[in-house]
Amino acid sequence: MPQKSQSAEKENLHPRNLHRGRYDFKQLCKTSPGLKAFVSINQYQDESIDFSNREAVRALNKALLKHFYNVDNWDIPPGYLCPPIPGRADYIHYIADLLNETQTGVAGNKIKVLDIGVGASCIYPLIGNSIYGWQFVGTDIDPDAIRSAKKIISTNKSFQDNIELRLQTGQNDIFKEVIKPGEVFDISICNPPFHASSQDAQAGTVKKWENLKGRSLSTQLNFGGKNTELWCAGGEAAFINRIIEQSVLVANQCKWFSSLVSKKDTLPIIYKTLKWVNAADVRTINMAQGQKISRVVAWRF
Template structure:
């Protein structure tokens, strides 16, 4: 499995206990693995080594280094302006989903290729499947509606032999569907993941980008790039994340016997009431809201299942390996 770093007094205890990124970044070790990172590292106003997180090239290089050092990924690249996600937060989601699956597995998080997970909107970066496979040995299907993102993720898999056969990319050809056309008849998943589009419109997404640029001390430019990037389908959809997750909930009813836990990140706390109402309408058996924290930011994901407790245990007995 992945390599662990020596613990120090700077440990980020708000991250999941199994998260490999609880320590401050060891730039000397990262640069040894990824020399190109060196040109982006400098001493910040606090006297620590860091990178300029407002520079998308620096963030991309840091991600390459983290994925290589901690997860053994020798090739990783994304097209310009596509989402370049912060690795520690992505890892947290994976680890908490492992804990969720462990609830019906005698409290033990499951490992091995028997576990299958569906990542909705895997993006050009393919980060969730990479971390999930390297940390737990799970198999993944990553879906995306963006053809360029689909080809980028596929290229990452093809250029890392350790990922071949463990991660499959599927192109969603219908903007009206989320699970339909992706989950095949007779196919089963132990969990689904999703980081839904946050904004409700292009204008809202651009305004959000402008605010973030201001917070980073940058001036608004015509190009409107941001350190973590993001294309339209990654950043917004009609109705925003609430509409997207409600659609996901409605569609999950059709596949309720093919997946143990459906999950989705929820960025806005105000989204929760509408999501809970949709889950009640869908007549799910159980709902869990799991909070995560990265620095001062609090995030969460909502999980739901149509199986009762006995059915959850039986599912685990049949499918999960310890």
Template sequence: MTARSVRTKLHPRNQHLNGYDFELLTTQHPALAAFIIITPAGTKSIDFSDNKAVKTLNQALLKAHYNIDFWDIPEHNLCPPIPGRVDYIHYLADLLAADNQGQTPTGRQVKVLDIGTGANLVYPLTGTHEYRWHFTGSDIDPAAIKIAKQIAQFNGLKITLKQQKNAAHIFQGIINSKDLYHLTLCNPPFHASQADAVKGSERKWKNLGKTPHSALNFGGKNNELWCAGGELQFISSMITESAAVAEQVIWFTSLVSKKEHLATLEQALSQQPIAEYKIVDMAQGQKVSRFIAWSYFDKSTRQQICAEFE
């Protein structure tokens, strides 16, 4: 494992490093103007407790920065914060660059699998624009796959979408025998139960200075928010299952929301014949996040594989 450094800002290549340009955003997406508020400090913002405002902000961000002309999801689906999501993409690009003589591989020859892509399709949309990678998105929810396909088709993007039909598996049934991916990525379900998800929702509302409400400001269906055992069990299962497709993926990765889960996950990794793993810290304002990455290939082999993709 390599040394970790504390992050205090978004990735240097993140287009949102210096905050939101509301003049640009409202010019590109006039509907956002109705949700603009003035903060006590005299700056423009939106009410992040208003899920319609959050969704409209996302539409503006995707249009202004990522050339996504159409993006819409049902109210009950997860509406992710764009800056933090795209940060993950940029750090994944750095992960590949480290195996490619410091040069970030771009273009459709780079294959990326997004586990649990959701109806929002945010990682493939932003990653396709930033690096032109070829994304495959998987999800257990057929309705999410249908909506994601519509978004990709409307925007003329060639994104492959697959439904995971067996809830007991993550990679099996998605990664076929002839597939080879540079990366897998995942934003796993955070909570361990529906009750935990409700409590988390209440905490978010209180943190926003609002009375607890039944709806999350960022939305989210059950399968997007929780699974048995929460993120720890999900990522642990991913680590175990990754061994079966070890030679078909250069880097497996997943976000890890809770820092206290890292020790258990490192122990799970130690039980697999991996060559290397990394924990990469990220940050968005005061919030610190991270992802864990592991590879069954040593560095020289990874470099050879990357060279073959050129």
């Protein structure tokens, strides 16, 4: 008899994460009826979806965002990254802990967050505003991603006064132009492109499919992803180094800077850069979702 695919409690998620329990597909289907077509009984006799099916994953995300975060009509254009909601929520909660430790209060619209690479899904602003009431400015170099994020916000009145989207026209710029004179943020967040090339991204895709299905079936990610979302020259190490180097220029306009770091090997590289720019305080926050280990590195001047 097959063992259960997951425990009833995902203990490695943040204690405040709303997704520590198993997905209640009956309730999620009531919230978002479009999910029902993708739900079936798996080999463990549990209700689930086929996580190798991009449409199923998108329908699940739509239901989770509606049920837990009151987001209506969430959708993304074909081919864009469909983010795993529990892991994205974890980043927000750990950032809340950091802010709570280092400044007074973390709830309400007095907290202002800059999301570098907000993406078509607008996922971090939606979760962060829904849970904590924070204000967000989301930036991206992709005009289509900005249009998608704006469309999501336009159909959700409760978010319209708290989430602003700005196009970054400088291909190598992080903060220039998108931070206005006199504007101050409590923290910047970023989920950087992971891979160093399109070939690396494709190889990672094949490995993910093998993990899902036990064999190589496709070179398309079940959660999608455009080139700018998946890879950049030098991978995440180069991208995070660029954030660090340019953060010096806006040190008086952002109290904290942060980024997800997927690869452990990236840490020594960025620690060296943080020492070079004389960061006054560097924090590393370990996170885990299932078998995936990642961390957030945060710094301030």
